[in-house]
Amino acid sequence: MSVRKKAMGADFWMNRAIELAYKGKGRTAPNPAVGAVIVRKGLVVGEGWHKKAGGPHAEIFALRAAGIKARGATVYVTLEPCNHHGRTGPCAKALIEAGVAQVVIGARDNSPKKGRRGAEELRRAGVKVSLGVLKAECHRLCEDFFKHSSTGAPFVTLK
Known part of the structure; x- marks a missing residue:
């Protein structure tokens, strides 16, 4: 997987995490679609996205792909990592536990x-934490x- 992207900043890596998250969009409800990229010394060592509700989250897929290379790395994740026990x-x-050095978070989980x-x-x-990269x-x-977790109502878009 090691792809070198020299001099790429947080926006670049977060954009990649967003691309990954969209692969799970529409398949993860009621959970969010999330993407994660693990970068160490300018190399992507792991990537993942949440593929379906009840399955491993994006961070877990990325950690599995990275293996021991996650130690000391920076993780770019579109949504704040969960800190509770549920189905996962x-x-x-x-x-x-993987020993990552930094986690860069796009959006806070405000559920x-x-x-x-x-x-x-x-x-x-x-662990060093940075918030709000490509927040919008x-x-x-x-x-x-966010709509469902705060109100219980579905998110509806009309044309």
Whole structure:
């Protein structure tokens, strides 16, 4: 997988994570479509996206692809990693256990019951966390999830 993209910044890598997330769009409800890219020394060492509800999240697929190369790497993820147990384990814990150095988050998870805890957990473990890279694009990607998790109502678009 090692693709070198010299001098590419956070926006570049987050755009790649967004591209990956769109591969799962429409297949993950009621969960969000999320993409993740793991970069170490300018190389992509792992990528993943949430493929279906109840299955592994984007971060887990990316960590599996990266293996030990995730240690010391930077993870770009479109939505704040979860920090709760549901049908899958907490992604924040998996990132910590993998030894990543930094997590760059596009949009915060603002769901009332489970959101805004992943970044805190990562920071407590000594992982550097950056927030809001391509925030509007990442938020738009998860509009349906945010609407449903905060109101219980579906997200509807009319023409």
